[in-house]
Amino acid sequence: MLIITKKANIAKLGFVGIGMGGSRLAAECTDYISKDTEYPYNSLLVNMNKGDEDSICYNNVSGQRKILLGSGKGTGVDPAVGYYILDKERIKIERAIEEQFKESDFIFVTVGLGGGTGTGALLEIIKTLEIKGYKNIIGLMLILPRIIQGSTKINNTLSPSTQIEHFLLIKDEHFLFGKDSLLMF
Ligand SMILES: Nc1nc2c(ncn2[C@@H]2O[C@H](COP(=O)(O)OP(=O)(O)OP(=O)(O)O)[C@@H](O)[C@H]2O)c(=O)[nH]1
Ligand SMILES: [Mg+2]
Numbered sequence: 001m002l003i004i005t006k007k008a009n010i011a012k013l014g015f016v017g018i019g020m021g022g023s024r025l026a027a028e029c030t031d032y033i034s035k036d037t038e039y040p041y042n043s044l045l046v047n048m049n050k051g052d053e054d055s056i057c058y059n060n061v062s063g064q065r066k067i068l069l070g071s072g073k074g075t076g077v078d079p080a081v082g083y084y085i086l087d088k089e090r091i092k093i094e095r096a097i098e099e100q101f102k103e104s105d106f107i108f109v110t111v112g113l114g115g116g117t118g119t120g121a122l123l124e125i126i127k128t129l130e131i132k133g134y135k136n137i138i139g140l141m142l143i144l145p146r147i148i149q150g151s152t153k154i155n156n157t158l159s160p161s162t163q164i165e166h167f168l169l170i171k172d173e174h175f176l177f178g179k180d181s182l183l184m185f
Contacts, residue, residue, distance in 0.1 A: 011105040011106050012041065012042075012103050012104050012105045012106075013029075013041045013042075013104065013105070013106050013107070013108065014041065014042045014043065014044075014100065014101040014104035014106070014107040014108070015029050015030055015041065015042070015043040015044070015107070015108045015109075015110055016043070016044050016046065016097070016107060016108070016109045016110070016125060016129070017043055017044070017045045017046065017110045017111075018046045018047075018109065018110070018111045018117060018118040018121050018122060018125060019046075019047065019048075019052065019082075019111060019112060019115050019116075019117035019118030019119070019121075020047065020049070020052035020053075020055060020056070020112065020115070020117070020118075021111065021112020021115070021118065021143050022046075022109075022110040022111035022112055022118045022143075023045035023046070023047060023052070023053070023056045023066075023110075024056055024112075025110040025112070025141060025143065026043040026044075026045055026108075026110045027043060027045060027056055027057070027058040027060075027064060029041065029043070029108070029110070030042065030043040030058070030060050030063055030064055031058050031059050031060050040060060040062070040063045041060075041063060042063045042064070042065075042100050042101060042104060043060075043063065043064045043065070043100075044064075044065050044067060044096055044097065044100045044101075045058075045064060045065065045066045045067065046067050046069065046093065046117075046121065046125070047066070047067070047068055047069070047117060048068070048069050048070045048072070048074055048075055048082060048085050048116070048117045048121075049072065049073070049074030049075070049117065050068060050072035050073075050074075051074075052074070052117070053066055053068055053072075065096065065100055067092065067093070067096050069085050069086060069088075069089045069092065069093070069121075070085040070088075070089070074116065074117070075115070075116025075117050075120060076116060077115055077116045077152055077153075077156065078116045078120070078156075079115075079116050079119040079120035079156050079159065080116075080120060081116050081120065082115075082116040082117045082118070082119060082120020082121050083120040083121065083124065084120075085120075085121075086120065086121040086124050086125070087124065090124070090128065093125065093128055094128055094131075094132065097128060097129060097132050098132060101134070104134075105137065106137045106138075106139065107129055107134050107137065107138050107139070108138075108139045108140070108141055109122065109125060109126060109129070109138060109139070109140050109141070110140075110141040110142075111140075111141075111142055111143070112142075112143040112145075113142055113143065113144055113145060113153075113156070113157040114144075114145035114149065114152075114153030114154065114156045114157045115153070115156065116156070119156050119157065119159075122164070123163055123164070126138060126140075140164070142164070144157065145157055
């Protein structure tokens with residue numbers, strides 16, 4: 001479980017959750033933190049599937065913003081489609097990032113790897129954050145799929161992994177959780 005004490009809560013954190021798993025994790029972080037802290041944390045929850053988006057519940061309404069890209073029909077668990085939709089709506093994401101994280105000191109990008117939305121859009125959203133001035137103050141929280149989830153999810157995870165690995169090597173801050181450590185969420 002994420003434990004962030006009042007004392008440690010000096011930085012104003014922002015969370016970009018991509019896809020259903022990533023959005024749930026970002027919503028969980030911002031809901032938890034916002035209960036009794038001085039600075040409410042912000043999140044931007046990015047989805048391409050309306051059903052995924054609607055399934056995300058959160059309490060910190062003022063600090064959280066949902067954004068739906070594409071037609072809302074989803075990606076068919078295909079990261080190439082996720083990339084394509086993101087690319088088409090890049091300006092929408094850029095604007096939302098500018099508006100949502102004006103005061104943030106550090107941004108976590110959160111994704112459940114293996115689907116089409118988060119896996120396909122992750123690297124492009126990191127690049128967008130870097131262009132918008134957040135270079136070197138970006139962290140990643142990634143949920144890895146289990147083998148039991150099948151070859152599509154595993155293959156989808158493996159294809160961008162080399163690039164993600166490169167990102168991790170050149171950054172100082174990252175968190176990598178196995179799914180078992182996120183059972184409460
Ligand atoms: N721990 C946890 N993991 C989740 C949850 N939802 C999704 N995941 C993980 O995230 C992975 C990707 O699933 P989604 O987040 O639905 O994928 P997506 O990014 O929305 O992409 P689509 O295929 O377009 O729906 C799954 O294989 C799970 O491992 C959740 O509520 N809790
Ligand atoms: Mg999904």
